[in-house]
Amino acid sequence: MNAPVSIAMQKCRHCGAVDALTRTVCSTCLGAAFDPLDVEGSGTLVSWTTIRRAPTQFRDEVPYDVCVVDLPGGHRVTGRLAESDRVGVGVPVVATALRGDTPIFSIVP
Ligand SMILES: [Zn+2]
Numbered sequence: 733m734n735a736p737v738s739i740a741m742q743k744c745r746h747c748g749a750v751d752a753l754t755r756t757v758c759s760t761c762l763g764a765a766f767d768p769l770d771v772e773g774s775g776t777l778v779s780w781t782t783i784r785r786a787p788t789q790f791r792d793e794v795p796y797d798v799c800v801v802d803l804p805g806g807h808r809v810t811g812r813l814a815e816s817d818r819v820g821v822g823v824p825v826v827a828t829a830l831r832g833d834t835p836i837f838s839i840v841p
Pocket residue numbers: 744745746747748749758759760761762763
């Protein structure tokens with residue numbers, strides 16, 4: 733397995749809430765100023781699904797799995813799941829790569 737990677741997020745300068753990247757307003761206070769925040773890329777799988785009908789830019793990649801992961805500190809992110817043959821809710825996962833800003837999670841052996 734590859735070494736874990738950090739996940740880039742953003743922290744609101746006004747209230748301190750942490751959100752996924754590319755938000756233009758804070759989901760908590762509607763503030764518009766952020767600082768970058770790197771979050772440890774290991775967590776717990778909350779949910780996942782297999783995409784079989786994808787948006788145009790991802791059609792060549794179907795089927796692929798997307799997931800929701802809870803990270804330390806109460807952060808929740810979406811990403812891709814590298815393998816789905818051993819998944820279950822509550823399974824520990826780790827981000828082993830990034831595709832742009834999207835983390836690719838693998839099941840912790
Ligand atoms: Zn805020």
